[in-house]
Amino acid sequence: MSKNTAESLISFIKESPVSFHAVENITNRLSGEGYTALFESDAWDVVPGGKYYVTRGGSSVIAFRVPEKTPVGFMMCASHSDSPTFKIKEYPETESAGMYVRLHTERYGGMLCATWLDRPLSVAGRVVVRENGRIVPKLVSIDRDLVMIPNVAIHMMRNANDGMSYNANVDLFPLFGDTADRARFRAIIAEAAGVKEEDILGSDLFLYNRMEGTVWGASEQYLSAPRLDDLQCAFASLEAFVKAKDSVSIPVLAVLDNEEVGSQTKQGAASTFLFDVLSRITEALSLDYRRMIALSFLVSADNAHAVHPNHPEFADPTHRPRMNGGIVVKHNANQRYTTDAVSEAIFTEICKAADVPVQFFANRSDMVGGSTLGNISNTQVSLNTVDVGLAQLAMHSSYETAGVHDTDYMITALTKLYESSLKADGDGAYTLV
Numbered sequence: 001m002s003k004n005t006a007e008s009l010i011s012f013i014k015e016s017p018v019s020f021h022a023v024e025n026i027t028n029r030l031s032g033e034g035y036t037a038l039f040e041s042d043a044w045d046v047v048p049g050g051k052y053y054v055t056r057g058g059s060s061v062i063a064f065r066v067p068e069k070t071p072v073g074f075m076m077c078a079s080h081s082d083s084p085t086f087k088i089k090e091y092p093e094t095e096s097a098g099m100y101v102r103l104h105t106e107r108y109g110g111m112l113c114a115t116w117l118d119r120p121l122s123v124a125g126r127v128v129v130r131e132n133g134r135i136v137p138k139l140v141s142i143d144r145d146l147v148m149i150p151n152v153a154i155h156m157m158r159n160a161n162d163g164m165s166y167n168a169n170v171d172l173f174p175l176f177g178d179t180a181d182r183a184r185f186r187a188i189i190a191e192a193a194g195v196k197e198e199d200i201l202g203s204d205l206f207l208y209n210r211m212e213g214t215v216w217g218a219s220e221q222y223l224s225a226p227r228l229d230d231l232q233c234a235f236a237s238l239e240a241f242v243k244a245k246d247s248v249s250i251p252v253l254a255v256l257d258n259e260e261v262g263s264q265t266k267q268g269a270a271s272t273f274l275f276d277v278l279s280r281i282t283e284a285l286s287l288d289y290r291r292m293i294a295l296s297f298l299v300s301a302d303n304a305h306a307v308h309p310n311h312p313e314f315a316d317p318t319h320r321p322r323m324n325g326g327i328v329v330k331h332n333a334n335q336r337y338t339t340d341a342v343s344e345a346i347f348t349e350i351c352k353a354a355d356v357p358v359q360f361f362a363n364r365s366d367m368v369g370g371s372t373l374g375n376i377s378n379t380q381v382s383l384n385t386v387d388v389g390l391a392q393l394a395m396h397s398s399y400e401t402a403g404v405h406d407t408d409y410m411i412t413a414l415t416k417l418y419e420s421s422l423k424a425d426g427d428g429a430y431t432l433v
């Protein structure tokens with residue numbers, strides 16, 4: 001079971017080089033399952049028994065199902081579609097050393113730079129083109145090894161093993177070709193998009209790592225792939241959402257872009273996207289939005305740090321997540337994670353009912369950790385929320401490592417979440433149904 005899931009996850013990641021393709025994969029799957037696309041610019045005909053999804057900006061998606069009975073609350077999971085990478089500038093080509101053409105890029109998010117060097121990379125994203133008088137987005141993915149960021153030989157940089165610092169304007173530009181290839185980048189993109197070069201009006205193009213995922217380890221218990229943060233959670237929540245049986249709550253799947261750069265975009269967790277979709281659902285069904293939210297629950301699912309085999313000292317002495325140890329519930333006193341006693345209790349009860357193991361994460365008290373989308377989303381839609389993730393190594397490497405069995409744990413727990421609903425008894429007391 002876990003190995004099949006791992007293979008499905010690896011192929012989902014392979015088909016999702018950047019956020020636009022991740023969302024396209026998700027919407028293709030939902031369409032195949034009978035979900036109808038809604039557009040924010042249209043009037044919505046949302047009816048009991050209906051299955052829908054909405055995208056914004058082509059890189060965030062929210063899907064939901066309406067039960068036949070009068071709905072009680074939204075049961076939701078949110079993850080993110082983006083990963084750290086390099087964005088290609090509008091005029092990327094630059095000559096170097098009188099013999100090469102490199103591509104100018106900017107860092108997108110906080111990556112481990114060294115992991116992007118000396119491996120085949122390519123380019124994916126979207127172009128916006130002129131087509132019969134319209135302005136139309138088209139996804140593009142160059143499905144071949146196209147560029148590489150070469151290291152400097154140890155003989156020429158003797159301090160290369162002593163802690164490198166990378167200058168994004170010097171060390172991290174990928175090699176594209178020789179000077180004869182100077183004008184070819186846009187032509188290659190146009191050809192891959194199936195459009196004329198002169199019809200391209202805009203582009204959002206990124207590097208992606210071409211290495212395929214693999215299952216490894218003495219007992220085949222580990223899985224390594226690009227973009228596990230956060231496509232492992234996006235994949236698991238999609239599987240759970242599609243699989244869950246109807247309850248009286250409205251199940252909601254949210255996969256949002258731009259978490260790696262702070263979520264403050266029109267389609268990120270800081271945007272109105274989730275609020276707009278939820279409030280339009282309640283309007284369409286003549287429900288009270290505020291009462292619905294009071295009976296709702298959000299799982300903010302974003303990967304977590306496993307204890308490192310070579311550096312166990314970086315982990316908190318008493319919170320030591322392990323790969324294949326189950327879902328990691330994250331706590332932070334400064335509320336970078338949303339988990340509180342109430343949301344911890346609700347979520348761990350769901351996991352218990354689903355027979356899924358739970359472990360806990362907190363930063364070492366002298367370390368500041370990362371952030372995620374749960375607390376940001378709560379500034380737009382405020383409700384009981386828990387921050388969870390799957391334990392992984394090398395977060396923000398271009399090739400990350402996680403536990404083979406944990407994806408199944410997440411699918412099982414989120415299926416149970418989507419099949420549950422909450423009854424409230426005053427403020428803070430709940431019954432899980």
Ligand code: ZN
Pocket residue numbers: 080229230259302303
């Ligand atoms: Zn993440």
